[in-house]
Amino acid sequence: MNKIERRKFIKLGLYSTAGVLCGSLFAFSKIEQDANVDNYEALLKFDWGFLVDTTRCIGCGACVRACKIENNVPESYFRTWVERYEIDKNGNIRVDSPKGAIESFKTDNFQSEDIVKAFFVPKLCNHCYDSACTQVCPVGATYETPDKVVLIDKERCVGCGYCVQACPYGCRYIDHEKGVADKCTLCYHRIQKGEAPACVNACPRSARIFGNLKDPKSKIRRILDQRRYGQLKPDLGTNPKCFYIGLDKEVV
Amino acid sequence: MLKDKKHIIAIFSVIIIIIFIGVIAGIFFSPESFGKYGHYRWNANNENASLKMVNQNINTCKECHESIYQLHEKDAHYSVPCVDCHGAGNLHVEFHKSGDSTNISAKQLAVMPKEFDFEGCLYCHRKLKARPADFPQVNQEEHYKFLHITDSKTKCIECHNPHEPIFLLTDVKQSRIHPIINRCTECHSKNPEKSFKEVSDHPAIFECKDCHKEVVNDFNQKPHHKYIDCRTCHLYHKENETTGRIYKNGNAKFCLLCHEKKPFKDEKYPPKIDWPSHIGNLSILQKSDEKICLSCHSEQIHKMDLKVKENPHPKNWRPEHKDFAKEKPEMCKRCHTTNECASCHLKNKPQTHNDSWLKGHSIAGEKNKTSCDFCHKQNSCNSCHKVVMPHPKGFDELHKEVVSQKGREVCMKCHKENFCGQCH
Amino acid sequence: MIESANGFVFPNEMHVTWTVMIVLYPYITGMVAGAFIVSSFYHVFGMEKLKPIAKFALVSSFAFLCFATVPLLNHLGSPQRAFNIMLTPNFSSAMSGFGFVYSFYMIIVILEIWFCYREEFIEKYTNSGNVLKKIYYLLLLGNTVQNENTRKYDRKIVVFLAGFGIPVACILHGYVGFLFGSIKANLWWSTPLMFIIFIFSAIVSGLSVLIFLYQLIHWMRKKEIDQRCYELMAKWLWGFMIIAVILELMEILSISYENTERWAVLKQLINGKLWISYVVMQIGLFSIVPFLMLTFTSLLKLNNRIKNILIFCSSGMLLLQVLFMRWNVVIGGQLVSKSMRGFTEYFPGYFDKEGIIVSVIIILVPFLMLRLFDSIFPFFHKKKVRRIFFSEYE
Structure with a gap:
């Protein structure tokens, strides 16, 4: 009695697994057809880079506002923001970014006469070559596109927040509404259509420059070849791809 | 022996079956296009790329708003994209491109914010230490005090047209590069950019009067020098880091920023005028001339080489000017x-x-x-002579009738008694 | 320069990403791993004195293991996709192995329980009727054969599983430590010592929860405990807590001695936001006090009653110490801004999805589960316990 039942059970199991296998094979064969390899190879020609000229930034926050609207960023999170650094004559430093500077800045933090050096630093995802967030994503939802943009697959992301912890630049956040991690995409939907990212499009001072690092004629390449620039937290080995002109030692 | 191990085999086979089912389910549920070009779902790339664009490019705006685009392009705000003040504009473009004007809700959504409040301008132009010093910025209180604006709620757009905020006479892109930058190489062997990116940081090595002595001296004699300096009108600022550009200013609208009578301004100081009634119907002025103020008031600023185009008065002006x-x-x-x-x-x-x-x-x-006609009208002779003076051709034959109508006295004013007897 | 930092945090850091749920997860897995290791002391290392608690340790490990993922699932942004971690694991991520380690460990624990309790299942199967009989039949996979041979095989397999389970338990929990310790972006976490600290604190929490429950259950059931077993566990607890606390302090010491920029920030953290929960509670009250109490009970001759009370109290305090330690690690690390110029605030909220009420429920449910398990897998063999007890004193 027992033996027969068990045999039946095993048989059933085998049949069902075979069925599942066949089904899955069928499903897979279907998918293989609509591959767009050309697209992949076309993208390999690009390596999107970002350059921020901090000496030109006026801290107006137009980039932050444009980004919010473009990407429907939740209220209290930011894909890009502007920081202000103010150093007074005694060497005190104050850094602030009220609401990510979405409404710009209202007043100087020190007495205006006391400030010896002050500047704005726009921040955004660095789209690192060796990004910590891509490394730590447990499900392969964060990935690097062939054109070297770090993106999130919102269909796969489980929202564990490990990438948020791993990003040394504080560029990531969990979108609680969608339950997934999110961050700057360099406006991937725009750059694929030949447009500049929303923040670059909105910048009234051309402080943000965007372009293809693989193209020797691109503006970003030309500037990078001519001028001295820095990266954020280079010691962490993330190899960030957002370059800053006029970076101060205080900026982290 | 084997019989006693059966339960062990059973439990392990259950575990193995579970694992096997798990693996199969894993294959079954694993997403399509995963791992094609790396450890990710390739289709996600298309999903990310196919999102809708919200912020519009200035070129899109240009397609319909060409005239504003041209205006905007010429002035200092040329680098400020439309989206910064007017919002993203995707709904606007969508609505107007669709051509479906009946959709009222879409129409309402398509309205772009036009009015730009105070705060909006101050996002960029509020005076902050962290802003590059050469960037135009105002302390609102001081600015209003300087301009004697009494109503502190006055909006920026009352005076400044956002599309042409400083009314440059020269197209900002074609503005002259001030020749002084040619002297930069005297110190900076190659690019003048190297040491001082901020023009204002650069130690003063020259002043305007070094070269423009006459003009500056003249300017210092004039009342304006107390309130403004050279750079107020001749903006000297960097375009990209290497070039200093200079603008000839003196646009009428620029003068009016201070001198136009407006309800929110102090009435008396600085001197105010009604615009445009101030120039009235004067035909001497070409209303389209951007330097219209200077055509009369140049003396109050400094000597300048204004080309007077032609005699402002009409041809028959002499006799009328009285x-x-x-x-x-x-x-x-x-x-x-x-x-x-x-x-x-x-x-x-x-x-x-x-x-x-x-x-x-x-x-x-x-x-x-004709020299009489410069001043005298035709009938001014008539007032004394009572006849057309000087006598027109053929008067000889007509004079008989004139004498009989108006009497001999008329002739006797000029002619002597015996004048008639010379013929008659 | 850092002294004058005025609390700048990146705008996205205003909200702490890993909430109190992520505090509970290592806390619960810590107890899982600790309890399992204790049970293995008996099964593998043959510590006969620990026999009375071995099965209890195993079952409680299982009870906690069942609920270990609950706080994680509650915290996940998209819990419905939780299985993605096993479908498309990205092996460059420390977290990707979680699903496999967890299920592997689950299998080991289930198998060990199955083999341990097979005898009892058969006994119950023969004694009970109707529905219960069918359930036990299913549990036994339809095999009710029992003789000397089967018992011998079962015991062998249990030893094998228990031995194999120790590294897996260590991996399961040390791995959580590694998860934190390997984040280079976080000043407070990033240390290779982290996973060692986690393993030792796991054993501490496992031992204390066993001691605590053992005493509590016996008090509630008004039964005598096995004094030798109890004291041995107390001694183990004493030893492991010393190692755990020393490791934690050594880590702080080495950071402070290196005196890099990192210490400049962490100093502010310890003296500021973590002063109460870290210095006062974790190190002061809940480490030094139980250490002293356990020192007394381990070294001095005391009345059993007093001794048991002291051990019971110190085990309870150490349970809290480990909870505080988890809080200080998980939350403390996130309070430090990555800008190194400021600190965020965090309070879980009372009624939030990841608030205090929910956390208390999540903490308590495994204990209720344990009570339920007691009726299926009775962990204190009533007769035997009594027999040992009497044999000792008669």
Whole structure:
């Protein structure tokens, strides 16, 4: 009695697994057809880079506002923001970014006469070559596109927040509404259509420059070849791809 | 022995089956296009790339708003994209491109924010230490105090047109590079950019008066020098890091920023005018001239080389100016000094018209009638002579009738008693 | 420069990403791993004194293991996709192995329980009727054969599983430590010592929860405990807590001695936001006090009653110490801004999805589960316990 039942059970199991296998094979064969390899190879020609000229930034926050609207960023999170650094004559430093500077800045933090050096630093995802967030994503939802943009697959992301912890630049956040991690995409939907990212499009001072690092004629390449620039937290080995002109030692 | 191990085999086979089912389910549920070009779902790339664009490019705006685009392109805000003030514009573009004007809700959504409040301008132009010093920025309180604006709620757009905020005479992109930058290489062997990116940080090595001595000295004599300096009108700032650009300014709208009468401004100071009634119907002024103020007021600023295009007065002005001068003497004074009248008029008369003039004026009149016409109207002869003066052709034959109608007295004013007897 | 930092945090850091749920997860897995290791002391290392608690340790490990993922699932942004971690694991991520380690460990624990309790299942199967009989039949996979041979095989397999389970338990929990310790972006976490600290604190929490429950259950059931077993566990607890606390302090010491920029920030953290929960509670009250109490009970001759009370109290305090330690690690690390110029605030909220009420429920449910398990897998063999007890004193 027992033996027969068990045999039946095993048989059933085998049949069902075979069925599942066949089904899955069928499903897979279907998918293989609509591959767009050309697209992949076309993208390999690009390596999107970002350059921020901090000496030109006026801290107006137009980039932050444009980004919010473009990407429907939740209220209290930011894909890009502007920081202000103010150093007074005694060497005190104050850094602030009220609401990510979405409404710009209202007043100087020190007495205006006391400030010896002050500047704005726009921040955004660095789209690192060796990004910590891509490394730590447990499900392969964060990935690097062939054109070297770090993106999130919102269909796969489980929202564990490990990438948020791993990003040394504080560029990531969990979108609680969608339950997934999110961050700057360099406006991937725009750059694929030949447009500049929303923040670059909105910048009234051309402080943000965007372009293809693989193209020797691109503006970003030309500037990078001519001028001295820095990266954020280079010691962490993330190899960030957002370059800053006029970076101060205080900026982290 | 084997019989006693059966339960072990059973439990392990259950575990293995579970694992196997798990693996199969894993294959079954693993997403399509995963791992194609790396450890990710390739289709996600297309999903990310196919999102809708929200912020519009300035070129899209240009397609319909060409005239505003041209205006905007010329002035200092040329680098400020439309989206910064007017919002993203995707709904606007969508609605107007769809051509479906019946969709009222879409129409409402398509309205772009036009009015830009105070705060909006201050996002960029509020005075902050962290802003690059050469970037135009205002402390609102000081700015209003300087301009004697009494209403502190006055919006920026009352004076500044956001599309052409500083009314440059030269297209910002074609503005002249000030030749001083050619001297940068004297110190900076190659690019002048190297050491001081901020023009304002650069130690002063020259002043305007070094080269433009005459103009600056002249300017310092004039009342304006107390309130503004050279750079107020001639903006000197960097375009990209290497070039200093200079603008010739002096646009009418620029002058009006201070001098136009507006309800929110102090009435008396600085001197205010009504615009455009100030220039009235003066045909001497070309209303389209951007330097319209300077065509009269240049003296109050500094010497400048203004090209006077043509005589402002119409051809028959001489005879008419008497009446005009009586009616609106102040209008003449805008251009002419009282000495100028004296160059022709001695107490309202030309110098030639002395006391003995009346006796001999017929000789001058016969010689060159047109010179009379400069001042005198045709009927001014009539007032004394009662006949057309000087006598027109064929008067010889007509004079009989004139004498019979108007009497001999009319003729006797000029002609002697025996004049008739010369023929008759 | 850092002294004058005025609390700048990146705008996205205003909200702490890993909430109190992520505090609970290592806390619960810590107890899982600790309890399992204790049970293995008996099964593998043959510590006969620990026999009375071995099965209890195993079952409680299982009870906690069942609920270990609950706080994680509650915290996940998209819990419905939780299985993605096993479908498309990205092996460059420390977290990707979680699903496999967890299920592997689950299998080991289930198998060990199955083999341990097979005898009892058969006994119950023969004694009970109707529905219960069918359930036990299913549990036994339809095999009710029992003789000397089967018992011998079962015991062998249990030893094997228990031995194999120790590294897996260590991996399961040390791995959580590694998860934190390997984040280079976080000043407070990033240390290779982290996973060692986690393993030792796991054993501490496992031992204390066993001691605590053992005493509590016996008090509630008004039964005598096995004094030798109890004291041995107390001694183990004493030893492991010393190692755990020393490791934690050594880590702080070495950071402070290196005196890099990192210490400048962490100093402010310890003296500021973590002063109460870290210095006062974790190190002061809940480490030093139980250490002293356990020192007394381990070294001095005391009345059993007093001794048991002291051990019971110190085990309770150490349970809290480990909870505080988890809080200080998980939350403390996130309070430090990555800008190194400021600190965020965090309070879980009372009624939030990841608030205090929910956390208390999540903490308590495994204990209720344990009570339920007691009726299926009775962990204190009533007769035997009594027999040992009497044999000792008669």
